[in-house]
Amino acid sequence: MIKTPIPYGKQWIDDDDIKAVVEVLKSDWLTCGPKVDEFEKAIAGYCNAKYAVAFSSGTSALHGAYNALGIKQGDEVITTPLTFSATANGVVYCSGKPVFCDISPDTLNINPELVEGLITPKTKAIAIVDLAGQPCDFDAIKAIAEKHNLAIVEDAAQALGSEYKSRKVGSMADLTILSFHPVKTITSGEGGMVLTNSQEFYEKLKVFRNHGIVKKPEVGPWYYEIENLGYNYRLTDIHCALGISQLKKLDKFIERRREIVKKYQEAFANMPEIILIKEESFTKSAWHIYLVQFDLTKLKISRKEIFEQLAQMGIKCQVHHVPIHYLPFYQKTFGYKKGDFPITEQYYERAITLPLFPKLTNEEVDFVIVSVKEIINANKK
Numbered sequence: 001m002i003k004t005p006i007p008y009g010k011q012w013i014d015d016d017d018i019k020a021v022v023e024v025l026k027s028d029w030l031t032c033g034p035k036v037d038e039f040e041k042a043i044a045g046y047c048n049a050k051y052a053v054a055f056s057s058g059t060s061a062l063h064g065a066y067n068a069l070g071i072k073q074g075d076e077v078i079t080t081p082l083t084f085s086a087t088a089n090g091v092v093y094c095s096g097k098p099v100f101c102d103i104s105p106d107t108l109n110i111n112p113e114l115v116e117g118l119i120t121p122k123t124k125a126i127a128i129v130d131l132a133g134q135p136c137d138f139d140a141i142k143a144i145a146e147k148h149n150l151a152i153v154e155d156a157a158q159a160l161g162s163e164y165k166s167r168k169v170g171s172m173a174d175l176t177i178l179s180f181h182p183v184k185t186i187t188s189g190e191g192g193m194v195l196t197n198s199q200e201f202y203e204k205l206k207v208f209r210n211h212g213i214v215k216k217p218e219v220g221p222w223y224y225e226i227e228n229l230g231y232n233y234r235l236t237d238i239h240c241a242l243g244i245s246q247l248k249k250l251d252k253f254i255e256r257r258r259e260i261v262k263k264y265q266e267a268f269a270n271m272p273e274i275i276l277i278k279e280e281s282f283t284k285s286a287w288h289i290y291l292v293q294f295d296l297t298k299l300k301i302s303r304k305e306i307f308e309q310l311a312q313m314g315i316k317c318q319v320h321h322v323p324i325h326y327l328p329f330y331q332k333t334f335g336y337k338k339g340d341f342p343i344t345e346q347y348y349e350r351a352i353t354l355p356l357f358p359k360l361t362n363e364e365v366d367f368v369i370v371s372v373k374e375i376i377n378a379n380k381k
């Protein structure tokens with residue numbers, strides 16, 4: 001028997017996760033304690049990064065990363081319009097301008113061939129996003145960044161544990177950010193992290209996360225100064241304990257996610273009505289979400305109708321993401337409009353995110369596959 005509704009994503013919490021959290025609740029430190037350091041070291045070690053700084057969310061981690069680069073009024077950051085809005089919002093928090101660059105139709109990641117044409121004297125950084133977990137072509141982006149002296153921020157909120165040419169995500173860009181929201185690969189409830197190999201960025205991030213406070217014990221044990229404004233973006237020991245416990249299962253989670261994606265890709269491979277995401281041979285994706293597109297020219301129904309029929313069958317899908325240039329804030333603030341990024345728009349108008357999470361059973365995966373096929377077979381042109 002299949003229990004519906006099936007969500008598009010879901011965390012997996014075991015008794016050992018619960019035990020880890022309860023231990024912190026019984027300890028002396030609920031925040032600013034030893035679990036923060038332990039979580040940071042564990043993630044940095046896993047990703048082969050020199051430094052890691054925990055943040056209250058992936059979004060505040062992005063704010064910290066752009067702040068570390070010194071993004072300010074008048075600066076431009078090139079990024080993709082096909083991402084969660086936080087990637088671009090973080091640039092705006094720093095008063096910078098996100099400059100969008102259309103995607104590659106196969107991988108749905110930023111198209112490196114289009115990046116160079118968008119560089120101006122105001123460009124400070126390229127913010128790449130590993131959509132669905134699949135790493136961008138980092139070497140291609142790196143070559144452009146080096147030529148024009150730009151920094152690279154990697155929004156790997158969807159890509160913890162993914163690999164690019166056998167290198168772990170988190171070890172390559174100037175600053176990499178992660179998210180531990182419950183639908184992401186591992187969770188701490190809410191939470192995020194910035195990874196970097198630069199000691200300068202590391203120190204800036206630690207101060208920014210804690211109000212901008214720099215302690216001055218030479219004046220007095222209580223005394224501190226704030227030279228640059230920061231925020232309270234700290235992550236608690238309670239969250240970190242959950243994150244540490246979850247990290248131990250990450251490889252198992254990824255293995256199961258990859259297994260499920262393989263099943264989907266094989267099941268839909270010979271269906272001309274379904275357009276699959278391309279898995280690049282030089283990447284190994286942790287697959288945070290499973291994105292498919294429907295070739296609506298071959299079907300009698302709309303994307304919305306497919307989405308609604310799946311919902312009626314108990315399959316609660318999503319659509320990732322509403323392109324950022326569709327959002328009214330970005331239209332009125334920066335003048336973006338529908339029509340600006342045709343490849344992103346073509347993807348978005350026909351996309352659905354099918355359920356993908358490690359606890360999804362084979363029976364449930366088969367049920368999703370059969371349901372999708374049923375809808376398609378009933379609605380061919």
Ligand SMILES: *Cc1c(COP(=O)(O)O)cnc(C)c1O
Nearest residue numbers: 057058059084086157179180181
């Ligand atoms: C989830 C996500 C974020 C934001 O992370 P939060 O922890 O929810 O703040 C940022 N960027 C991308 C690409 C994401 O998927």
